[in-house]
Amino acid sequence: MIEISNVSKTYGTGNSAVHALKDVNLTIPKGTIHGVIGLSGAGKSTLIRCVNLLERPSTGSVSVDGQEMTRLSRGELNRARHRIGMIFQHFNLLTTRTVFDNVALPLELMGESRSAIKDRVLPLLELVGLSDKAKQYPAQLSGGQKQRVAIARALASKPNVLLCDEATSALDPQTTSSILELLREINQQLGITILLITHEMEVVKSICHRVSLISDGELVEDAEVGDFFTAPITQLGREFLNDFLQLSPPKELIERLSDTPSEHTHPVVRLTFSGDAVSTPLISRLARECSVDVSILQAKVESIQDRTLGLMIAELLGSPAQTQEAMAYLEAHQLQVEVLGHVQRNV
Ligand SMILES: Nc1ncnc2c1ncn2[C@@H]1O[C@H](COP(=O)(O)OP(=O)(O)OP(=O)(O)O)[C@@H](O)[C@H]1O
Ligand SMILES: [Mg+2]
Structure with a gap:
């Protein structure tokens, strides 16, 4: 020792x-x-x-x-x-x-x-x-x-x-x-x-x-x-x-990210999940239950010793209220949600 x-x-x-x-x-x-x-x-x-x-x-x-x-x-x-x-x-x-x-x-x-x-x-x-x-x-x-x-x-x-x-x-x-x-x-x-x-x-x-x-x-x-x-x-x-996981948003997206949300932006988030959350179809449930669309930009699953770690970078597409609800839903299911920034909606 x-x-x-x-x-x-x-x-x-x-x-x-x-x-x-x-x-x-x-x-x-x-x-x-x-x-x-x-x-x-x-x-x-x-x-x-x-x-x-x-x-x-x-x-x-x-x-x-x-x-x-x-x-x-x-x-x-x-x-x-x-x-x-x-x-x-x-x-x-x-x-x-x-x-x-x-x-x-x-x-x-x-x-x-x-x-x-x-x-x-x-x-x-x-x-x-x-x-x-x-x-x-x-x-x-x-x-x-x-x-x-x-x-x-x-x-x-x-x-x-x-x-x-x-x-x-x-x-x-x-x-x-x-x-x-x-x-x-x-x-x-x-x-x-x-x-x-x-x-x-x-x-x-x-x-x-x-x-x-x-x-x-x-x-x-x-x-x-x-x-x-x-x-x-x-x-x-x-x-x-x-x-280590080499997971960061594409450079082209980073340049468009702004720190401040508005009526005309939607959040880009990094989701980290482990344990049961990896095998649960949370993204499709999210789309159903919170009425947001999820555009996956990058995703990766890693095995670390006896644990499984999932990572995803995604845009949440919906009204500000819907995307807020979606993030709360993810956090309630033990996902870590990190908002990387906000991008203008493509209208
Ligand atoms: N013999 C020494 N005399 C004066 N400063 C030293 C000496 N050895 C280390 N330092 C300083 O102490 C700090 C820590 O150095 P250390 O060598 O422990 O870092 P390290 O984490 O091993 O870095 P590296 O990954 O580059 O090997 C550095 O600022 C270094 O310049
Ligand atoms: Mg050293």
Whole structure:
């Protein structure tokens, strides 16, 4: 279990001070995969580096498996770090060492014997699917293979926690999937708690149990993945979701949208629905019961873990009173209705 309590981190002082983390609180239960997303510069790397104290929090505390990290002596911290593996975007392998010797490095630093090292490294290479590459050098490997070496190295000291800083951001989509699959296996088979940061919703969707959103140093959302993807609570969360779903009105329509409704306009709405609402024929009922016509501009259905999420952008065609009634009807049936703007009626 990882517990981050009231953690703030400021780089520099005075006018040049950067408040990279502001009073962050986060609990990650043992054996779960937790994602942290956010825009570039939001503080994701700072947060993950505060867990193993590569960065020292300015205030607050971090505990891993009950051990308060900020209070450890240098020697104790080194030992605690054996229980926390880390992988990076650019793999950070030693180019002059073979695959075997890269994975062996943490064990050498721990003073393990050559035979103990061999007994540990060979099964790890097998776990990550690189048994045949033991004698190769990093330059002879693909990006995905390099990350597999880095994962094996991170697991060498039998950690309980694995920290992943944009571990798949340098990889193509197919290789990303295979690395995520490996991380999932590691989580399930070895029970390792994984904290991963990413700017890709796809990564969160594929393997995380929970997700936090960090914005300008503040943790602004923390939710089950299914909840976050079906009902993000912040504007930034909705933007991440809409970018991921690539659902926004056609450019030609955006240009015609106005903020103010009038007698001669009708609303363009984004509808988000999950659960039972996905399989209910609400749109045809809407047309019948509220006497509005619905012109669907875009629609998409996504499966997220055990949840189904539907999204639609539509124009509601009717009198102002009818379209108001229609929106109330949709909200009463658990759809989220966001008015994107109003367009002139075609008369
Ligand atoms: N060592 C440092 N010294 C000074 N400022 C830093 C340092 N490291 C990070 N920062 C600043 O702290 C803020 C958060 O940076 P951080 O690297 O944590 O963001 P990030 O969310 O990981 O971004 P990215 O997605 O681009 O990796 C940024 O404004 C950054 O410039
Ligand atoms: Mg970063």
